Structure formats: structure tokens, C-alpha cells
Amino acid sequence: MREKAFITQEIGSIQRPAWRQKLDAKPLPEWIAEAIFWGERLGVKEKSELANPKKTGLLQKSARTPAEKQRIIDIASLYVIRMFESAGLDRVFNGEQPRTEMYDFLAKNTRGISTAGVLNSFDANYFKKGVIDSAVGVLPSGVAFFEEEFSFVKKNTGKVVKPCLTGPYTMADWSYIEHYRKLREGGGAGPLDALMAGRHDAILAFSKDVLNPIVQGLGRMGASVIQIDEPAAATREGESEVFTQALNLSFEGLPGGVEKAVHLCYSNYSALFPALAECKADSYLVEFTNHASPVNFKPDQVSPETFKIIELFKEYSMDVDVGVGVVDIHSDLIETPQVIRDRLLYAAKLIGDPTRVQVNPDCGLRTRQWHIAYAKLLNMVEGAALARAVVGD
Amino acid sequence: MAFANHENRCMGAILAGPVSRSDKTAAAHRAVRDGQAGIAEFEKAIESDRIQIVSSQKNFAFVSGGQSDWLDIMRPLAHGLPGFEKRQTSGEDSIGPVTRWFSTNTFYRKPTIIGQIRSLGNEISGALPEIQNGIAFLLGPYSFCRLVENSHYKNNAELMGDYSKAIVANLAQLGRKGYKCILFLEPCIGYEQPSKKLETPAGYLEALDIVSGKGLKLGIHFPQANGALAIPIVEDARIDFVGIDGIHTDFSKVSTRKDLLLGIVDGGRAGIEGADSLKNEIARFQSEAQFSGRYYIGPNDRLFDVPFGIALEKIRALSALGEQPL
Numbered sequence: 001m002r003e004k005a006f007i008t009q010e011i012g013s014i015q016r017p018a019w020r021q022k023l024d025a026k027p028l029p030e031w032i033a034e035a036i037f038w039g040e041r042l043g044v045k046e047k048s049e050l051a052n053p054k055k056t057g058l059l060q061k062s063a064r065t066p067a068e069k070q071r072i073i074d075i076a077s078l079y080v081i082r083m084f085e086s087a088g089l090d091r092v093f094n095g096e097q098p099r100t101e102m103y104d105f106l107a108k109n110t111r112g113i114s115t116a117g118v119l120n121s122f123d124a125n126y127f128k129k130g131v132i133d134s135a136v137g138v139l140p141s142g143v144a145f146f147e148e149e150f151s152f153v154k155k156n157t158g159k160v161v162k163p164c165l166t167g168p169y170t171m172a173d174w175s176y177i178e179h180y181r182k183l184r185e186g187g188g189a190g191p192l193d194a195l196m197a198g199r200h201d202a203i204l205a206f207s208k209d210v211l212n213p214i215v216q217g218l219g220r221m222g223a224s225v226i227q228i229d230e231p232a233a234a235t236r237e238g239e240s241e242v243f244t245q246a247l248n249l250s251f252e253g254l255p256g257g258v259e260k261a262v263h264l265c266y267s268n269y270s271a272l273f274p275a276l277a278e279c280k281a282d283s284y285l286v287e288f289t290n291h292a293s294p295v296n297f298k299p300d301q302v303s304p305e306t307f308k309i310i311e312l313f314k315e316y317s318m319d320v321d322v323g324v325g326v327v328d329i330h331s332d333l334i335e336t337p338q339v340i341r342d343r344l345l346y347a348a349k350l351i352g353d354p355t356r357v358q359v360n361p362d363c364g365l366r367t368r369q370w371h372i373a374y375a376k377l378l379n380m381v382e383g384a385a386l387a388r389a390v391v392g393d
Numbered sequence: 394m395a396f397a398n399h400e401n402r403c404m405g406a407i408l409a410g411p412v413s414r415s416d417k418t419a420a421a422h423r424a425v426r427d428g429q430a431g432i433a434e435f436e437k438a439i440e441s442d443r444i445q446i447v448s449s450q451k452n453f454a455f456v457s458g459g460q461s462d463w464l465d466i467m468r469p470l471a472h473g474l475p476g477f478e479k480r481q482t483s484g485e486d487s488i489g490p491v492t493r494w495f496s497t498n499t500f501y502r503k504p505t506i507i508g509q510i511r512s513l514g515n516e517i518s519g520a521l522p523e524i525q526n527g528i529a530f531l532l533g534p535y536s537f538c539r540l541v542e543n544s545h546y547k548n549n550a551e552l553m554g555d556y557s558k559a560i561v562a563n564l565a566q567l568g569r570k571g572y573k574c575i576l577f578l579e580p581c582i583g584y585e586q587p588s589k590k591l592e593t594p595a596g597y598l599e600a601l602d603i604v605s606g607k608g609l610k611l612g613i614h615f616p617q618a619n620g621a622l623a624i625p626i627v628e629d630a631r632i633d634f635v636g637i638d639g640i641h642t643d644f645s646k647v648s649t650r651k652d653l654l655l656g657i658v659d660g661g662r663a664g665i666e667g668a669d670s671l672k673n674e675i676a677r678f679q680s681e682a683q684f685s686g687r688y689y690i691g692p693n694d695r696l697f698d699v700p701f702g703i704a705l706e707k708i709r710a711l712s713a714l715g716e717q718p719l
Contacts, residue, residue, distance in 0.1 A: 018427070103498055116663045117700020118419045122500035123464060123485050124426035126419045129498075129700065131663040174498045176663035176699075191640055191659075191674070232496045266493045268585075330490030330503075367491050 005354040005393035006344055006384040007090040009323070011263055011285060012164040012229060013102065013364030014083070014095030014373055019050070019059055020076035023069045027059040035059060038370060042082040046075045073098050074152065081157050083374055088381035091162040091225065094153050096364070098145075102166045102229065103174045104128050109142025110210050116176055131176040132202060137209040146214045150221050163218055164227040164263070168206035168246040169239075173232040177202040200242045204249065211250035225259035226251075227285065231363070233267050240275035248280050259283060265325070265363045269309040277316035284309070285323030287362035288343065289335070297342040310350045322351060325362035326383060327376040332368065334375045340383025345390060354391040359384045402687050403675075405454030406711040409614050409636055409656055410530050410578055410695025411466065412459035412704050415442050436462070442701065443522065449708040452715030454689055455528035455574045455610075461697075463520065465494075465501035466532055466578070467540065473516030474559055476545070478505040489542065495584045495617075497698065505542040510552070512559035518566035525571045530695075531560065533577030533613055534600040540581065550596025557603035564607050574610040576636065576654075577601075578695070582626070583617030583638065591618075593626045605631040612636055612654055616694035621646035638693040639674060647682035656693030658707050663699060665706045671714055690714065 017038075019031040032051045039047025049071065051057035058068050058075075080095030099105035104127050107113045113130035121127050146163065154161045180198035189197060211228065218226050228250055233243055251260045260280060264272075265287035286309055313320055324347045326340045340359075348354040359380060365373040414422070418438035424430035439462045446459040463469055464485070471477045471488045480487045485502060492503040521529055532540065534553035546552040560575070567575075582591060605611045612634040615623035620637025621644075627635055628649060636654035637647070640661075657674040658666050675690065690711060696704035 022427075117702060118416050119413055119698065119700060120419070120499060122491050122502070124422040126423065127498060129698075173496055176661070178662070178664050181662070192643075195640060231493065232498075236496070267496075328490065330492060 004090075004388070005348075005391060006357055006359050006387050008359045008381050008384050009089055009091035009162055009285075010084060010093065010095070010377065011325075011360050011362075011364045012093070012096055012227070013099075013366035014080050014097070015366045015368065015370060016095075016097060017076065017079075017370070020072060020097060023064065023072060026062060032057075032059050038079060038083075042079060042086055044075070044079050044082050046078055050075060077152060078156060081153060083370070084377070085157060085159060087374060087377035089159070089377065091160040092153070092157055093162050093164060094149065096164070096366070098149055101127050102364070103130075103171065106142075106166045106171060106210070107175070109139050109145060110136050110171075110206075111139050112136035112179065113175060129174065129176070132179045134179055135209070136202070136205050138211075138213050142210075143213055143217045147217045147221050150218055150223060154222070160224060162225045162227055162261070163223055164229055165211060165214060167228040167230040167233075167262075168211050168250055169203050169243050170230050170232040171206045171210065172199060172202035175202070180205070196238075199239070203239075203242050203246045207246035207249040212252055215250055216253050219254045219258055223258060225261055226254070227261040227263055228281075229263045231263075231265050231267075233264055233272065237271060240272045243272065244275045244279045248278075251280060259321075261285060261323070263323075263363070264309075270312065273312050274316060276312075277318055281320065283321035283323060283358060284313075285325070285358065285360050287325040288347070289325050289328045289362050297339045297346070299346050307347065307350055310347065314351075321356045321358055322347065323358035323360045325360055327361045327380055329361050329363045329365050329367050332372050334372070335379055335383075337379045337382035337386055340380055341386035341390070344384065344387040348387070348391065354387070354393060404652075404687050404689050405452060406450070406715065407453060407455050407528055407574070407576070407654060407689045407691045408450070408457045408459075408530075408696065408708070409576065409616065409654065409660070409692045410697065411463060412442075412446050412457070412461055412696045412708075413699060413701050414439070414461045415445075415701040418442050418461070418701075445705060446708065447524070449705050449712060451712040453712070454526075456524055456526050457528050457530065458522050458524055460521070460530055466530070467501055467504060467537075469517060469520035470559075471502070471504035473520070474510055474512055476506055476508040476510040476555075478507045478544075480505075495580065499698070501540070503540065503542055506545045506552070508545055510555040510559050512562035514562045515566055517560065517563040518570060518572075521567065521570065521572070523570045527567075527570070527572040528574040528576055529567060529572050530576050530578055533579035535594050535597055536579045536581040538594075539585075548596070549594065550599070553594075553596050553600035554603060557600040560604055561607055564604075564609055568608055572609060574612065574633075575604065576612045576614055577604075579613060579615050579623075580617060580694075582615050582623055583619075583641065591622045591626055597626070598630050601627070601630045601632055605633075610634075614654060614656070616656070616660075617641055619643055619646075621648075624649045624651065627651070634689065636691070639678070640693045644678045644681035647678075647684060649682075649684060650686065652686045653684065653688040655688045655690050657690055658692040658711060660692045660694035660696050660707075661698055663703055665703065666710050668710065668714055671710065 076097040077094040084092040107130040112134045116131040180201040184194035261283045262281045263285045421434045421438040443458040488502040489504040538549040610633040614636025620642035634652040639657040
């Protein structure tokens with residue numbers, strides 16, 4: 001049973017404020033001012049734990065204990081939950097505030113991976129890339145972390161909670177898969193065959209032994225929707241079948257009624273078909289808006305590739321919901337509610353049923369400052385309401 | 394140079410793209426971003442990286458400083474060349490939106506072209522250090538077209554032509570700074586069409602013609618592509634050599650009259666290739682491919698996707714190969 005047409009949600013990450021990110025540094029006055037500003041704006045009552053007139057706040061101390069640092073992380077999660085609630089989203093999570101980065105964090109909770117070193121992500125942002133030196137498997141502490149993270153959000157909101165996890169294909173693609181390549185090389189495979197077969201082995205191992213135990217745990221905790229993020233999908237030919245197989249393995253064993261969501265972005269979606277038709281996911285949250293105009297929407301000026309995935313879902317008779325990315329996470333320009341409405345109505349027309357259309361940003365909003373992210377989410381919710389009014393929902 | 398003794402066919406080693414930054418440089422970079430250090434700290438760390446990269450390239454045919462001060466392969470062009478939009482936003486946002494570099498967990502800023510691309514003669518060369526016998530890595534004309542947002546040109550042939558002319562305008566100063574070779578990187582070919590028949594894009598050979606024969610050697614490298622499919626794109630081009638990704642290439646299908654860059658060191662792998670395995674790959678190529686020309690050896694791709702220490706080890710593995718018979 002769908003909640004309503006055009007349900008709104010974020011994708012995952014929200015930028016971690018400096019006061020959350022640099023727990024070991026002495027907070028600068030501007031970090032404290034930012035925490036107070038957003039605490040007041042979002043109505044976060046715990047803001048006084050961060051800073052208060054008596055100067056006893058966690059950010060006003062010269063040093064913090066591990067428990068105090070954890071409390072700062074929890075409060076950062078509360079800030080984001082309130083941001084999503086006050087923006088009016090139907091589904092919320094924590095903006096990944098307790099996590100470091102989408103790859104790095106899951107890698108740290110996986111046995112068989114060690115850190116190879118630091119690589120540049122973009123501008124002055126870096127991430128730690130892992131090398132798989134033995135068979136991967138989620139650590140028990142990793143499963144516990146995701147369950148506690150979900151539980152924390154559920155306890156602190158009345159909204160639908162949508163946890164997100166980096167998918168098996170992306171985790172394997174972004175790791176050095178040395179262990180799995182060596183196994184294949186040891187079996188006599190040449191360099192390219194060892195690479196490709198090793199990739200398949202690593203992808204399936206991540207799905208079976210890392211993602212699935214976490215997904216199962218979240219299912220037991222009562223999650224009604226679980227999202228797997230696959231930004232690396234669809235970039236290598238010949239891997240759509242293993243990609244689909246990995247998603248199905250990741251979701252295996254979930255009770256009926258739990259929505260199995262997949263996030264895709266910035267990929268050649270056509271390359272996923274026809275294999276994706278065999279995927280058991282219920283919804284696909286896809287980037288549609290990157291580089292489009294923030295102020296107008298003209299269907300005749302839309303690249304045919306942009307909405308092609310909807311045609312492919314129909315062509316392969318896939319009974320799925322489509323989360324339409326209606327705000328560009330790569331730009332500070334704020335999409336108007338009207339253009340968001342028009343994008344949604346266009347997607348609804350293509351799909352043929354507005355209740356099958358969900359609403360989301362193109363991807364996680366961590367690339368944008370909070371005031372930009374919040375403004376985009378506010379307009380996204382307003383645009384969805386305008387679209388709902390048009391279709392009479 | 395030691396490599397020259399190898400039946401006079403191996404011309405030495407070269408890198409195939411930018412190199413990653415050290416942990417120290419990354420820390421300095423973040424400190425600059427966070428207002429805790431000045432840009433001089435970052436520049437000092439970059440210089441230290443550059444010295445290590447250069448000194449690791451013993452027996453190399455052409456030498457690179459790693460271009461690790463370039464925030465991405467497009468950035469100095471987008472910063473400097475007229476024709477690119479300068480957005481009314483602060484900092485690096487003014488270049489363009491953060492955009493994923495193919496399937497990787499790295500990104501670049503995608504600039505928008507709003508006018509004719511042209512050069513005053515020092516935008517590219519000014520972003521490269523003086524280096525003896527140097528090699529400069531630039532996007533090839535096709536990938537350049539695919540990775541920018543084009544709001545000006547009616548067709549890619551025109552855009553590729555003007556891009557090439559802008560590069561040519563920088564060649565004189567590059568020569569004065571010690572550069573002897575330009576390596577065009579064409580990642581889009583491999584990432585977009587890894588197993589299909591590859592067509593030569595309209596206007597591509599003409600764009601290459603504009604740069605070739607202008608005093609610097611010109612090579613085209615196809616990372617992530619099956620070289621057997623990529624080489625025919627430039628078989629008739631007036632270029633000095635073609636780079637193939639030895640990891641993704643079916644050697645038995647390679648047939649070419651061109652000289653090659655044989656990318657046998659895996660830029661997507663953490664493990665360091667041993668001399669024996671590299672020699673085996675060269676021998677396998679020589680026995681399987683229909684090829685009688687000369688070749689460079691190098692990585693299959695940029696060494697930007699392996700940590701700095703690993704990148705240095707891989708460069709040294711190539712250097713060491715020059716000390717022994719192939």
C-alpha cells in the first residue's frame with residue numbers, strides 16, 4: 001500500500017558540519033555559531049548541549065571524552081532528522097552523520113579489507129581506499145552499528161525511516177580486489193580474465209557476506225524500506241547480470257512488505273538491461289536532473305537519455321516505483337517548486353501512474369552547504385505538493 | 394638509456410597520466426580548505442611529491458612531475474582558457490558542478506563552454522613546471538568534448554579543432570620549459586564503448602593533425618579500452634605512438650603499424666608488479682600481437698587511483714625493468 005503519490009525523501013548523505021567532522025579539534029567560534037543558528041532554525045532542543053550561555057556545552061569544552069564525542073555525533077544526527085522533518089519529507093534518515101564516507105565507512109566495518117591509502121575524491125576532499133586481502137565479511141560490530149543507527153533514528157522521529165547502505169557492486173568496484181584476483185590467477189586465468197572473474201567473485205561476496213547480514217538485521221528491526229546505493233553501477237559492459245544477482249542476494253530473506261529500494265546515479269542505465277528485469281527491487285531512485293535548468297523544464301529539450309530508464313522499466317514490464325531526482329546535487333542553483341512539479345508530472349505521464357512516482361534529489365546532498373541543501377529540500381517538498389494538487393491526490 | 398638495448402624496440406618507460414598525492418599533501422590540502430594553513434603549505438607538499446615522482450623515473454623516455462597540483466585534468470584549462478564560463482559562485486564552484494569521473498569514487502568539476510575556446514599561449518604551459526625531457530598529460534580531443542558541457546559549439550568537430558589550436562598555442566612555451574612529448578588521454582573511449590566496434594569520431598583525425606608535427610612528440614592513450622578495438626581509431630592519424638591498456642586488451646587481436654605505449658602496470662591494482670611478471674607480459678604481447686614496431690612501457694592508466702606510496706613503487710618497478718634484459 002503506497003503512502004501517497006509523490007512521496008518525498010532524501011537519498012542519503014548531508015554535509016557533516018565542521019563541529020561534527022572535527023571532533024578532536026578545538027571548535028572555532030564560527031562552528032559554534034553555526035550549531036546555534038541551525039539548532040534554533042530547526043528547533044533542535046539538544047542544541048543547548050552543544051553550546052549554552054553557561055559555556056558548559058560540548059563544543060565549548062577544550063577537550064571531549066569519547067562519550068561526549070559520540071553525543072555530538074548523535075546530536076548531529078538529530079539536527080539532520082529535524083532538517084528533513086521541517087522540510088516536510090515523508091521519509092527520513094540521519095544524513096549519514098555517524099558515518100565517515102559512503103565507501104570508507106562500510107569498508108571499516110568489513111573484515112578482509114585493509115586501508116591501502118588516501119586518494120583524492122574532489123577538490124580538497126579525500127577518502128581511504130581499501131584493499132581486499134582476504135575473503136570479505138561484515139564484522140559483528142558492523143551489523144550492530146547499522147541496527148543501532150536505525151534504532152536511533154526510529155526512536156527520534158515519527159516519520160518513515162529509510163536506512164541506506166552502499167551496495168555490493170560499488171563496494172567491490174571501489175576496492176582493490178587483490179584477494180579475488182589472486183585466487184583466479186592462481187587458477188590459471190590470464191590478467192583480464194582474472195580481473196573480471198575476480199570482480200564477480202568480490203561483488204557476490206560483498207552481497208552475500210556483507211550487505212545481506214546487515215539488510216536482514218534491519219528487516220528484523222522493523223525497517224519498512226531499505227535502500228541500497230549503487231553509484232558505480234552500469235559502467236562496465238557485461239556486468240549487468242552479476243549486478244542484478246548481487247542486488248537480489250543482498251535483499252534475500254527480507255519479509256514481504258519491506259520496500260527494496262535501489263539508488264542509481266550518473267550511469268549508463270541502458271547497459272543494465274535486460275538483466276535488471278530480473279531484479280527483485282521494488283523501487284529505483286534515479287538521478288534525472290544533473291545539469292538541467294533550475295528555472296524551467298521543457299520536455300522537448302530534455303535529452304532522450306534522461307528519462308530513458310522509465311521507458312526501459314516499461315519495456316521490460318517491471319512493476320516498480322521510480323524515484324525521480326528533481327534537484328541537482330552538483331549545483332548551488334535552487335530549483336523552483338514549479339520546475340520540480342513539471343519534472344514530476346512529466347515522469348508521471350511517462351510512467352502512467354503518479355502513485356508510482358517518488359521524489360528525491362539526484363543523489364546525496366553532502367556536496368552542498370546546509371543552507372543550499374535545505375532550500376532544495378523545501379522546494380522539493382513544495383514541488384511535490386504542487387504536483388499532487390494537479391493529479392488530485 | 395638502458396631500455397634502448399632491448400633489441401632497439403623498447404624505447405623506455407613513460408607514465409600514462411597524473412599521479413596521486415601523498416598523505417602529507419592531502420593533509421596540507423585539507424588544512425588549506427579548513428583555513429588552518431596557507432596555500433604555500435600545499436604547494437610545498439606538492440613540490441615534495443613532485444621531486445619523489447621525478448626521481449623515481451630512472452630510465453624513463455620522458456619524465457613527468459605527476460601533475461598532482463592539477464585539481465583535475467580539466468581544471469587549469471577551465472581556469473585559464475577563454476571560452477569557459479566563470480560561474481558567479483565562490484571558490485572552486487565557479488568552475489562547474491562536481492561530476493563523477495566515470496565509475497570511480499573520484500570526481501572532477503565539469504566546466505561549461507560558452508564561447509570560442511582559444512589561447513593566449515600560456516594557460517596550459519603556465520600550469521606545468523619546468524622539467525627536462527618532460528611529458529605533459531592532456532585530455533584528448535574526443536574525451537575533452539565528452540567531458541565538458543558544451544553550450545557554444547554546433548558540433549564536436551569544431552570544438553575539437555579549437556581545443557587542438559589552443560594546445561598548439563602553448564607548445565612553444567612548453568618546449569622552452571623542457572617538454573618533449575604530449576600524451577593525449579582518451580578515457581571516454583574505454584569507459585563508454587569497451588567491447589563494441591569503435592568508430593573514429595568525425596573531425597577527430599583533423600583535430601589530431603592540428604597538434605601533430607609541431608615539435609613535440611604526440612601520443613594517444615586509451616585507458617580502460619581494449620586496445621585491439623581502439624588502435625584502429627588512430628591507425629591513420631599522424632601521431633607518434635598509441636597507448637594501449639595492457640590489462641583490458643586482447644593482445645592476440647592487436648595488429649598495427651604504429652609504435653605503442655604498452656600499459657602493463659595496472660593503475661587499478663594495489664599490488665606491485667614484479668619484474669618477472671612485467672617481462673612475461675611483454676613477451677606475451679610480442680608473441681601474440683601482430684606488431685613489429687617500437688614501444689614504450691608504462692602503466693595502463695593514470696596512477697591517480699592508487700595511493701602515492703604504491704604509485705611510486707609502480708614507477709620504480711618500471712624503472713627497474715630498464716636495468717635488465719627483456
